[in-house]
Amino acid sequence: MSRFWSARVRELVPYVPGEQPKISNLVKLNTNEHPFGPSPKAIAAMQAALTDDLRLYPDPNADALRQSIADYYDLAAQGGDKSWVFVGNGSDEVLAHAFHGLFQHDKPLLFPDISYSFYPVYCQLYDIAFETVALTPAFEIDPVDYARPNGGVIFPNPNAPTGRVLALAAIEQILQANRDVVVLVDEAYIDFGGDSAVALVGRYDNLLITQTLSKSRALAGLRVGLAIGQPHLIEALERIKNSFNSYPLGRVALAGAQAAFEDRAYFDSMQQMVVMQRDSLTAKLERMGFEVLPSGANFVFARHPAHAGADLAQALRERAVVVRQFNKPRIAEFLRITVGTPDQHAALLEALAEIIM
Amino acid sequence: MSRFWSARVRELVPYVPGEQPKISNLVKLNTNEHPFGPSPKAIAAMQAALTDDLRLYPDPNADALRQSIADYYDLAAQGGDKSWVFVGNGSDEVLAHAFHGLFQHDKPLLFPDISYSFYPVYCQLYDIAFETVALTPAFEIDPVDYARPNGGVIFPNPNAPTGRVLALAAIEQILQANRDVVVLVDEAYIDFGGDSAVALVGRYDNLLITQTLSKSRALAGLRVGLAIGQPHLIEALERIKNSFNSYPLGRVALAGAQAAFEDRAYFDSMQQMVVMQRDSLTAKLERMGFEVLPSGANFVFARHPAHAGADLAQALRERAVVVRQFNKPRIAEFLRITVGTPDQHAALLEALAEIIM
Structure with a gap:
């Protein structure tokens, strides 16, 4: 002190x-x-980035990486493009910006009582009131519990540390009950089971999804995370990012992340x-x-x-x-x-x- | 909107x-x-970090890098050690944490009217009142102008975009006139001329210095910055960092930055x-x-x-x-x-x- x-x-x-x-x-x-x-191709792409060009700043907009992510999820099929994608220095940074930019409201943020223990810390950091919602006795999220006044909803899917998956139909139920606040689905572990809510992003203007390259893409040591949502939500993240750090991802991280997404x-x-x-x-x-x-x-x-x-x-x-x-x-x-x-x-x-x- | x-x-x-x-x-x-x-040694160190170990998180405390920086500046001679060093994802991130953790006070932050244009943006982001202090007609900082009520002082040395250097004696004058607030010297360009205020850090408990590897160490593409100050100031940055993103620097950045500091x-x-x-x-x-x-x-x-x-x-x-x-x-x-x-x-x-x- x-x-x-x-x-x-x-x-x-x-x-x-x-x-x-x-x-x-x-x-x-x-x-x-x-x-x-x-991916060995990610390693190779990072090796290729280790040149004297490291003296130069990276692309502050990460256009090539965001394009690869948009292609990977075929966002064009939902009317989207790379402007629906945000990238940051690990999904923790992306989450922090989302809390700062989208969850500072009068009503409390809702998240499960058993969940990622960083959420209440972000709430402290950005002065956000929150209420936790108890998981069922079987440690599941019940969508009905999220139909109450709130300033936003966030939960991991699969949930951490339980590992339990919420079906897309249940996620839609939560999205429909919360049309005026952001519902953030933290998909750090989605690639190991369950369906990604990216499939819903064109239909719900209140849906934001975060993902990380630290788990399923084996790049925890590189620090890359991302968010996908409609442009008005991505813009909030961009405004925070550009008021915080113009260049969150270096040249090696951009190259490795892009190659990782391209090696299906x-x-x-x-x-x-x-x-x-x-x-x-x-x-x-x-x-x-x-x-x-x-x-x-x-x-x-x-x-x-x-x-x-x-x-x-x-x-x-x-x-x-x-x-x-x-x-x-x-x-x-x-x-x-x-x-x-x-x-x-x-x-x-x-x-x-x-x-x- | x-x-x-x-x-x-x-x-x-x-x-x-x-x-x-x-x-x-x-x-x-x-x-x-x-x-x-x-430095070719920095490139080699980064190459050596491109292994399957990238699946693992980096050291969240960046101990090896902070030790190298402490050694580089011989902080031991002033009674310091690596606990006097903070590192982050570029000095912009380090500055952001400093604004958030050390400049949110009732009185306004002071900085020169001509200075790094990110400072007023951080003030907006973290709701910090500020007043600008006019440079002299020769575009110099006059220490006398900073002896007035404030909640903190920040200036780059050399100043940007003027390039003008402030002597250590003048910096001491500002430090002495502001014993109860943090004086942050942003040394992004210090290695190209002027004396680093790191020499004063043992004597002033209100001094915080930031530096970057983006300029003199030719690693703008890597994204590494740092702060040096006494532990009670570094702790404020650590608390913000650990409430924001536990792992701001990846394995490649840690390895490259450390080798860059070691290749004198x-x-x-x-x-x-x-x-x-x-x-x-x-x-x-x-x-x-x-x-x-x-x-x-x-x-x-x-x-x-x-x-x-x-x-x-x-x-x-x-x-x-x-x-x-x-x-x-x-x-x-x-x-x-x-x-x-x-x-x-x-x-x-x-x-x-x-x-x-």
Whole structure:
């Protein structure tokens, strides 16, 4: 605390990301990183960007990347183009701009009680009132609960850390009940299961979707995120961005992200591998007595009837396996386990067997 | 304008960066990029970072880079360490966090009437009152003018777009007159002339310094900036950052920035070359009748008694030479010309000769 600080800083309780340990021989299943690497074409494109041209600023409008994303989602079929796409320095930055530019209203923002724990932090940072809406006992979002006065709605789909998917019909129900506020669907994990709400973006002027290249595209180390919505929503993000940092994405990030979107074949095969790994991990955990929520993400959310979540996480940590556990109401008994490689799963299951037996 | 926007977005007048034309054969002297490339060791370090490890998040605390910066400035000699260093996605992001975290006070922020035009935009974004302080007729900062009630002080040194340097003694005078507010010295161009206020950071708990790798380190395309100050000021930036985006710098940016700071030999020789080029350009412009302000930056600010600034800029543009001209009181007659390569200077001077003669 310092007399120099702005008043807001004094009240802030910052987000705490999952641990990024510097020990290299850990089995790291705590921050939902991709078990395999990014597209070799993305690596090649980044290599090609490592020239003396790095002395020059990047394209502040990221036109080529936004065009590739518009093409990937065939936005033209819905009457859209690259002006429906916004890009930023990871989806956390994109979310921050959305909170700042679209959620500062008199009525409270709504989001699930169990959800991405960065949302209440953004609310603090930008002085946004919020109300949480309880998930059902099965940890699902019930659209009916979002038909009440609000200044905006946000939820991840699949939800984090539960992994549960909301169907597009349910998302439409929420969009229809909230025509005068922005409904932001945070699709960080959408590529691992569930249908993207991008299919609805032409029909709903209140729909904004965010995505990241940190999960399904295996580029957490590069920092690229995006938003898709109709131009009047994208313009709000652009106005904030251009009042904050004209050049959020460097030349290497632009090149790598574009190539990652253009390499569909690699992406599709990686998705299949992660989904197979997830299903196999789920089955093995269930065989050990875990209850595993149905997951559409690259992680599973699991609890054991006989072992406390914090104890399990600690015992795993002692065996060099890192998973995430949240000391929060309703979910403290769960472990969130990132889908890893077969070797990582073997190490995890061996450690769990030791602990549980 | 849209009913979905936060009230603040409606009022924003975003910053307009210098043009980044997509035509490749332009003589581009408008955004103060480095005429030569970055350190080959920085390129090599970035190449080494292009592995499957890009699937993993970067170090959210950027410890290795901050250590290198602390070493570069020998902060230990002042009792400091890497906790005195903050890094972000370009110095624009670092400045934004400083405005948000340190300048939201009841009294107005002070900055020169002729200065970096992003400052008033940050004030709008974060609802900060400000007053501008006129530069002297010779376009210099007079420390006496900053001894009046305020909620903070910010100025670039060297100033932009004038290029004029403020001596450390004058900066101390401002620091001493403002013990209860933050004095932020924006050193984007310090390496091209003038003494860094980093030398004062141990003695003044109200001093914050920002720098960028976009100018003297020839990495505008990478997006890395930094701040140096005592820990209570750095903590304010960290709290904002960790409430905004946990991972502002990717793995490639961290690796390249660290190697750039560690390659002192390359940096020193490049500085000498840019300074030689600047002095040579200044002499040649003066021979053509231009008044050129003394510059400590990698650009010169020059006006011709017989030609309007906007006309000159336009005529240069028609000859494929791009410089920057600001349609603002007191400086509309000036051109801001980035120091380029000998070939770029030859093209510029040839075009100017055509226009003026």
